Amino acid sequence: MTLGSVPPKFKVTIDRDECMDCGRCIENCSYGVYRREGDRILIESRKCTACLRCVSMCPRDAITLTEKPVDYRSHPLWTREAREDIINQARSGKIILSGMGNARDLPVIYDRLLLDACQVTNPSIDPLREPMELRTYIGKKPSKLKFRKTESGDVELDTKLAPNLKLDTPIMIGHMSFGAISLNSQLSMAKAVAETGTFMGTGEGGLHKELYPYQDHMIVQVASGRFGVNIDYLERGAAIEIKIGQGAKPGIGGHLPGEKVNEEVSKTRMIPLGSDAISPAPHHDIYSIEDLVQLIRSLKEATEWKKPVFVKIAAVHNVAPIAAGIARSSADAVVIDGFRGGTGAAPKVFRDHVGIPIEAAIASVDQKLRDQGVRNEISIIASGGIRSSADLAKSIALGADAVYVGTAALVALGCRVCGNCYRNLCPWGIATQRPDLVSRLDPEAGAAQVSNLIHGWTLELSELMGAAGINSIESLRGNRDRLRGYMLDEGMLKILDVLPAGA
Amino acid sequence: MKTVRIDAKGMHYTPLNQKIRAAVADGAEEIILDNILGQRFIGDGLRGNVRITINGVPGGDLGMFMSGPTCIVNGNAEHAPGNTMDSGMLVIHGSAGDAVAHGMRGGKVFIKNNIGYRGGIHMKQYEVEARPILVVGGTAHSFLGEYMAGGLVLVLGIGKEKAMTDRGIGSGIHGGEIIIRGDVDDYLLGVGAKKFEFTESDLERISPVIKSFCEHFDLDPAEFLDTNYTRIGPASSRPFASKYVWE
């Protein structure tokens, strides 16, 4: 091995004065950092992924973790990452896979958008006292309503309304499949969305029967691998989502490493045990926008037009015209997933370099649909890197109807964004199928944590709206006047249709 | 046997499917559809054991998500018959378009003549309970059985000098098998696909399928009951593992 090893990413130390030798770090670390030899706990720092399980479980706060303990010679261009990727590929000659979302230090547009509040000229609203309308309907709305007079003189609605999802709060949980994450994680989130009056996605790993009690809050996904898709699955879902693309890896399919394909996953996906679950890049029955219409209609026809059908695309350069095409198909909502979206596994070069920020994508899609006079007919769901209620409020002000959160919900379950989801060793019992690890996540406790998060954000959203003198989510939607750009260039301000701070 | 006859002349697919569902709900065991001309989604998501005879040319996605019924088509079929089908059977007395049996999960699709591109693509399987079967009497275009995760694709090449002459057979196949009458040139195989010897025990395994196919199309099965086949399967269960390295 002429290239030698690269420096370890983390350095773990135990403060031996504090340590009470309880052994919890050894038990908790699924990566094998700790081991006991004689009366001493030995540490192998190179195995550490900074999942922070040991740090969180140590009763004495005796563990210290340092990132990048060994420095390279500093260089602005030849970063540590650039050098290490080359070393990796010089050794292997392969495509580098990585987990979680985009890890590059690019400016975050959300952080350069500021929200508005009332002062003097119009009063702010106290959400404690005044009702705040956060209810959101996702689905097709008629372009106009027709009424009819009955014989008794009453007025009745004549227009046939398309099925919609009713959300008590505009926060949904995005699609993370059984396979990529554990059943206990899915169960935790399913209980949480049922309790908070919202919805979550199943991902493309089918709908496990333990989730049936929550099926009215589940959006079932149809992706290019068609894993788990049958008529029973389609009928159980509250809505159906066709996944065309994903923000973390636009233009390519899914990749569930064989390590995670155990008996149960192999059964729901109908693929051999231990084989990689590959979703092809395109749906091989969709090679054009006409074919997309055909798939949407086939799903509606199969479920007798009772379910809304969403189409999810990655935010790419031409996202606005693509979304406009989708709006003209029979889709009820378009989901746009920005380039910071998370994933269990994606080629690093895609995760870090392909796609555009969700903020710009929401604004341009909303604008295009308004220009074409169809914005009111289709819902926009935004996702990809939404971290807080502020990001949520800004997304809605830019033009989204609701958001999907993924990573944020996992963090509420314990995830520390270590990015090692592909190894099937997630010590938090989230991105793993190993029974001993999965059992660390209690679905009841997990559900409470996730619904706390949704509650917290919902309260903050009401406060933010109240402060801005807005009492209905509809008045915030696409209300870019309530945003100001800070340190954003003129071109970006134009795309966002937002004035600079001070204007 | 309760039979229902529907004249589909000029009828849109939604009312047509509603009529079919209503007939099934009403206990029909046989449904005859006359004057079918391009209606898509016939039998889409339909359950039950009904037998549907389709007189004419159905449109795309015939029998999509279907779970149980049998459809006999007296004519050709369009794009993707048997798409993501769960169980049941399609018998097509003619040829069919692209993506036949796409993502199919179970049941049988029998095509008398030829199929287009991407036939049997992404077919899956769970043990023996759910094992989809696609049989093509004639030949298929490129990308046959691409990404296959399970099931059986059988091409008989009736009336052809060579059963397959198009490339990309079984690219990315990681489960299931593609069996082709006669020899298959190496250059026709996709990445990750490998030829295996076709043995007597393979013949024993697939002869019920051959017999059933021949019965539907009035062919003499004796002609096909030998070991003159090529069996194509996955070179490895993780055909893509060698392409990637972790961060």
Ligand code: SF4
């Ligand atoms: S968990 Fe903390 S106290 Fe317990 S053995 Fe490890 S370092 Fe020591």
Ligand code: SF4
């Ligand atoms: S889900 Fe688990 S493995 Fe993945 S980033 Fe979070 S803590 Fe790490």
